[in-house]
Amino acid sequence: MAAIRHTDPAAAIQVEPVSRILARAAVTALRAPSIWNTQPWHWRIEHDTAELRADRRRQLSPVDPEGRLLTVSCGVALHHARVALSADGVGVAVDRLPRADDPDLLATLRCTGPQEWSPDAQRLRRALMVRRTDRRPFADTRIPERTLDRLRAAASGAGAHLQLIGPQDRTTMTVAAGHAAAAERADPAYRAQLAAWTGVRIDVGDGVPLDTMAALGARPVPIRDFTGADVGPSIYSGAEPVDRGATYGLIVTDMDEPAGWLVAGEALSAVLLTATTERLATSAMSDLVEVRTARLLLRRMLGNVGYPAVGVRIGVPEPGAAPRRAPRRAAVEVVEVVGEPVEPPGAAGD
Numbered sequence: 001m002a003a004i005r006h007t008d009p010a011a012a013i014q015v016e017p018v019s020r021i022l023a024r025a026a027v028t029a030l031r032a033p034s035i036w037n038t039q040p041w042h043w044r045i046e047h048d049t050a051e052l053r054a055d056r057r058r059q060l061s062p063v064d065p066e067g068r069l070l071t072v073s074c075g076v077a078l079h080h081a082r083v084a085l086s087a088d089g090v091g092v093a094v095d096r097l098p099r100a101d102d103p104d105l106l107a108t109l110r111c112t113g114p115q116e117w118s119p120d121a122q123r124l125r126r127a128l129m130v131r132r133t134d135r136r137p138f139a140d141t142r143i144p145e146r147t148l149d150r151l152r153a154a155a156s157g158a159g160a161h162l163q164l165i166g167p168q169d170r171t172t173m174t175v176a177a178g179h180a181a182a183a184e185r186a187d188p189a190y191r192a193q194l195a196a197w198t199g200v201r202i203d204v205g206d207g208v209p210l211d212t213m214a215a216l217g218a219r220p221v222p223i224r225d226f227t228g229a230d231v232g233p234s235i236y237s238g239a240e241p242v243d244r245g246a247t248y249g250l251i252v253t254d255m256d257e258p259a260g261w262l263v264a265g266e267a268l269s270a271v272l273l274t275a276t277t278e279r280l281a282t283s284a285m286s287d288l289v290e291v292r293t294a295r296l297l298l299r300r301m302l303g304n305v306g307y308p309a310v311g312v313r314i315g316v317p318e319p320g321a322a323p324r325r326a327p328r329r330a331a332v333e334v335v336e337v338v339g340e341p342v343e344p345p346g347a348a349g350d
């Protein structure tokens, strides 16, 4: 694991086996999706414990002034790490937001010893390795109800809810997404930040490369236009709509505060990975909740029960090549392992 940073790179150190297991999970969790592919987290591993911290330098202030989506993204990484550990047969005790005086410490994971091998965890880990955001229009094929039930169960198993949007609420989604897009497009700070995080070369390590985007087309619920164009295609333009087969959902939490946002990320991860095991394609949608009025509109749609934390688009992918893989940061920037200094030979008893 040469790519991981150790606290004192100059010293000869040894890393405990349990720290290695945690480090491997943290490296696997680098595959987690995140808002604009910012990967805004940091892992510090010492003995049998991994600490997950928010990396505020990567917070998208105009889009995410309170750090909601940063925290959701860290929740996704937390769930990915848990999946990796579970697939390795390692039990962990998770403590979320363990210290009130240290709000950036989002979670600690302490290894509790071996746990029973689970085929579900293996399936989720395989999904984790192949999942990618798919922004292309989906096929006009309905998702079976029992599969939707599995997605709902995945979210509730992670502590939040997946609220699937029925035909009666589709128009509210259209209005919320359209309103959010217009409000963000009109904001120069948003446009500047979008330009800074998009169109990056595939080898840079973060951001949203242009070749992971899809032609927008006139969609019933518009997705974010990463190109920053002045006006996107619209269903009101008379163009033939695409992506009519997509199913939309909202990850809804019981709390509108960091503990809720973290759990929302875990639930989002559980839904995305479960959908992948069902050969479905997905993309997250957060513009819906970035703009306060759009968020409130969705909350009203939910009858003011629960808080929409992030949107998700799910569907049957059209045949064809998978979307390009978005880049990831180097493990050395994200994972730090504290090792024990190695005593030089003969030093004992000096």
Ligand SMILES: Cc1cc2nc3c(=O)[nH]c(=O)nc-3n(C[C@H](O)[C@H](O)[C@H](O)COP(=O)(O)O)c2cc1C
Residues within 6 Å of the ligand: 031, 032, 033, 034, 035, 036, 037, 069, 072, 073, 076, 131, 132, 133, 134, 135, 207, 208, 223, 224, 283, 284, 285, 286, 287, 310, 325, 326
């Ligand atoms: C909290 C969160 C919000 C996101 N918001 C959007 C969004 O509004 N529109 C979009 O197309 N993708 C969105 N994404 C997907 C990311 O852009 C994507 O995960 C990232 O670029 C990495 O690509 P990958 O998912 O293919 O690994 C979001 C992901 C997360 C976790």
